[in-house]
Amino acid sequence: MRVLGRNVLISFWERHANAKSALEAWFDETERSTWNKPQDIKDRYRSADFLADNRVIFNIKGNRYRLVVKVRYQNGIVVVEWVGTHAEYDKKRF
Numbered sequence: 001m002r003v004l005g006r007n008v009l010i011s012f013w014e015r016h017a018n019a020k021s022a023l024e025a026w027f028d029e030t031e032r033s034t035w036n037k038p039q040d041i042k043d044r045y046r047s048a049d050f051l052a053d054n055r056v057i058f059n060i061k062g063n064r065y066r067l068v069v070k071v072r073y074q075n076g077i078v079v080v081e082w083v084g085t086h087a088e089y090d091k092k093r094f
Helices: 006-015 017-032 038-044 086-091
Strands: 002-004 049-051 055-060 065-072 077-085
Touching: 002 017, 006 017, 006 077, 017 055, 017 065, 017 077, 065 086, 077 086
Parallel strands: 002 077
Antiparallel strands: 049 055, 055 065, 065 077
């Protein structure tokens, strides 16, 4: 998959240094993956949640952080939309 929005991840881990290694690992693994359907994600990330419009929520670093992406399966693209703490996520509406 081609991941767009790495700058969003970098900006976040500059403020939350303990999230850096987990976000880098997610990024690297995602770039090496091929996701053709939601089940491909669920097979690897059992805790992933799915929203309308091909959006996926990942738990990062033991659910301390949340990552929201949009997946374009047909194009092989993952767009990082948002990353934040679990508490910040609870206040958002997706």
